[in-house]
Amino acid sequence: MGLPFSSPINSQKQAEIKELIEAVLKTFTLQYTKAYGIELLKKIKEDVNAEPSSWQLSERPKGSYKKPLKTGYLTKQGAIRKSWLRRFFVVRPDYKIEYYDDEETYNKDEKPKGMIAPCGYSVSRDLDKDLLDRAKEIAEKMGVDTSDIPAVAKYPDFSFEIHHYRRRCYFIHAETEEEKDEWVRVFQQCCRHCHGFNNPDPVAQAAFREAIRRTRWELGRWGYWTYGGTEEQVLSDLIVDELNYTIMRDIYYGFKGPYAIRMTIRDKVLQMLDTLVSAAVTPAYKAMEAAVKALRGRVEGMIRQEIEPIFEAEKGIKEKIKNAVMETVSPVLSEKVAPRLAGIVQILTSPMTDAFQETRNTFDEKITHMQRKVKENRGFGDEMEHFFHDLDSAPRHCMYDAVRKVDAMETPLWALRQFFDEISPWKLIWKAHDQLRKILDNAMYTFEKELQDVAEETNVKSDSGAAEGAILKVKESVQEKFAADASAATTDYYKDIMMSIVMPFLLKIVNPDEADTGAYQRCCS
DSSP: OOOSSOOSOOHHHHHHHHHHHHHHHHHHHHHHHHHHHHHHHHHHHHHHHOOOOOOOSOOOOTTOOOSOSEEEEEEEEOSSSOOEEEEEEEEOTTSOEEEESOHHHHHTTOOOSEEEOOTTOEEESOHHHHHHHHHHHHHHHTTOOGGGOOOOOOOOTTEEEEEOSSSOOEEEEOSSHHHHHHHHHHHHHHHHHOOOOSOOOHHHHHHHHHHHHHHHHHTTOOSOOOOOSOHHHHHHHHHHHHHIIIIIHHHHHTOOSOHHHHHHHHHHHHHHHHHHHHHHHHHHHHHHHHHHHHHHHHHHHHHHHHHHHHHHHHHHHHHHHHHHHHHHHHHHIIIIIHHHHHHHHHHHHHHHHHHHHHHHHHHHHHHHHHHHHHHHHTSOTTOGGGGGHHHHHHHHHSOHHHHHHHHTTHHHHHHHHTTOTTOOHHHHHHHHHHHHHHHHHHHHHHHHHHHHHHHTTSOTTTOHHHHHHHHHHHHHHHHHHHHHHHHHHHHHHHHHHHHHHHHHHHHHHHOTTTSOHHHHHHHHO
16 A cells, blocks of 8 residues: 655555554454453353352443433534534543534434544643643654744643544633533543443453453563553554554654654654554454354353363362362461551551441432422422432432542552552552442442332322332331442452452462562561
């Protein structure tokens, strides 16, 4: 494929680019096929070992919540003409962002003007600094003196950006600083929670992530790599990053002329790369996906039939091994590890306990507010679900006090990381945020289900006394389940942290030659 402009990339470099694209796709295809088989076996094993759920609250079905997380007007810069136009923004429950010409268009259920899938994006709130930092980074890659960089574009007050290093970026401004802060928080949440993968199969998703990780290892790229988007977008990002590491670095550095001209050439080269990579990735990934899906259809039943008895036997063997190992391990854990774990647990327990108490307070406040509204309304009337809107929105809008309690763990977790590399402070904190929201969402959903069941047996539509009694009865029932699930969730959460600390000791005892003795010595000395 030839280049559509006078390019600094000669035919030899073009051939190298195409060759590298093919090589990365070949490596990924092998890793994906292998990982899919492994993940399928894991799934079968999980099914065999599955036990009845111990959670007492009912889980809200995915996709059942339809109400937007946030709506309102913002001003967005156009992609081509760069003019600023006021749009009505709608944040969907799946964290995708739509924008319309106006609120009236949205209320008519018409097609949105545009949609932002923010998976893999970040929110830049300090535009002047971030744009200048990016310009300096690009200048260094092209061998340009940073003093030659022109002044960055000036944006209106209260502006921010939904940014991706390869895809379209969105420049937006609010009317006030307070409004900007509110929207930035919501969009940050969207960037973190939006799921980009198109394939809903959990086996395929797990295989894709593992294949991405192992492909990077095969390429010699170690360390953490942040990614997000559809499968094809993520695979394209991986390939373009590899091209930048290996071939494009020298090409960028060889651009001639003033900064503005070099940037124009660079933009055109990046467009060319995107075209080449997309043309290769799209058919390759579709072929991979079709191949493993067909293979699964042919072999899954046979695998289950042959291997389920093996997994059943494995459970018994593991139990015997565990008992034998613990006879050796338990004395060491009791003497060396337990005293230190007790102090760690004491430091970390309070924030999580306090956070769940705040979450419980939110539940109680919302139910009490419902009681008042029902009393004023003299019953539920014919639209009970109307009273549920406030409950449904709470896990998405009323968690500030609870998550602040969890954020208090940041300092002690970073202190622990100095000794235990496996601990990832913000990953653990975000997991806690998610768990708090999930428990509250399940509590609200359970309350709604049980209240509807009670409503079938009593006159809650026009009898405020019956309605208040039903609310109180269900509230007490859900509170008990909430307390049980909050306790179980807290225990599971600390198990993850403790395992990061304990595992080096277990490995040292079981296999001294292979274990990381550093963590063991640091804590036992």
